Amino acid sequence: MTFDRSLKIAPSILSADFADFGREIRAIEDQGADWVHVDVMDGHFVPNLTFGPPAVKAFRRHVTTVMDVHLMIAPVDPYIEAYAQAGADILTAHVEAGPHPHRTLQAIRASGMKAGLALNPGTPASAAEPLLDLCDLVCVMTVNPGFGGQSFIHSCVDKVRALRAMIGDRPVHIEIDGGVDPTTAPLVREAGADVLVAGSAVFKGGSVETPEAYGTNMRAIREAVTA
Numbered sequence: 001m002t003f004d005r006s007l008k009i010a011p012s013i014l015s016a017d018f019a020d021f022g023r024e025i026r027a028i029e030d031q032g033a034d035w036v037h038v039d040v041m042d043g044h045f046v047p048n049l050t051f052g053p054p055a056v057k058a059f060r061r062h063v064t065t066v067m068d069v070h071l072m073i074a075p076v077d078p079y080i081e082a083y084a085q086a087g088a089d090i091l092t093a094h095v096e097a098g099p100h101p102h103r104t105l106q107a108i109r110a111s112g113m114k115a116g117l118a119l120n121p122g123t124p125a126s127a128a129e130p131l132l133d134l135c136d137l138v139c140v141m142t143v144n145p146g147f148g149g150q151s152f153i154h155s156c157v158d159k160v161r162a163l164r165a166m167i168g169d170r171p172v173h174i175e176i177d178g179g180v181d182p183t184t185a186p187l188v189r190e191a192g193a194d195v196l197v198a199g200s201a202v203f204k205g206g207s208v209e210t211p212e213a214y215g216t217n218m219r220a221i222r223e224a225v226t227a
């Protein structure tokens with residue numbers, strides 16, 4: 001993985017057909033996805049449950065781009081090695097997940113992955129500042145984590161701008177997660193984001209039988225950003 005700030009679309013497979021992940025992953029990649037975003041939820045840090053390491057390892061066989069794993073779990077540290085073994089390229093943990101995010105980021109890098117730090121909508125940009133040298137990515141949540149299909153929280157756009165200034169020349173991606181669609185994508189891109197996670201806005205209207213809709217949906221986001 002080389003670093004750049006070009007626009008990247010990372011469809012969240014939380015909006016895929018849960019009985020057909022292999023074909024869904026191949027469909028979004030064929031249709032132009034840059035990364036594949038995997039939402040791990042524990043029913044404790046967030047009120048929903050999704051995938052453990054064996055499921056993520058099975059997804060890996062189908063991912064040819066970048067597997068971007070977003071942990072919405074607490075605690076994080078006991079599971080880092082399992083997600084490394086599952087093949088995550090990037091492992092993102094929430095700053096709110098425990099008292100030692102600095103140790104968590106170090107452990108993620110020590111396990112051979114890129115380290116991401118996610119911020120809930122209620123967490124200020126300043127929470128990331130002391131940790132930026134340990135981060136390869138900062139994920140700004142623009143919904144409260146736990147579910148796909150929620151509305152974008154506009155007050156988070158200023159936080160993206162603040163983080164972009166804080167990051168300066170450091171090779172740290174800014175990822176946006178939640179409510180990204182052709183109307184909200186330009187706002188966060190302009191504020192400095194380079195990775196846009198999108199679940200419902202990518203998968204809507206398509207299926208593994210009609211994957212062209214995924215391509216159309218991703219193009220609509222790219223075109224809105226470059227317009």
Ligand code: DX5
Nearest residue numbers: 012145146148149179199200
């Ligand atoms: C929310 C997840 C997101 C979610 C995005 O907890 O982290 O990745 O799937 O879904 P949309 O794009 O539908 O808001």
Ligand code: ZN
Nearest residue numbers: 039070177197
């Ligand atoms: Zn996510």
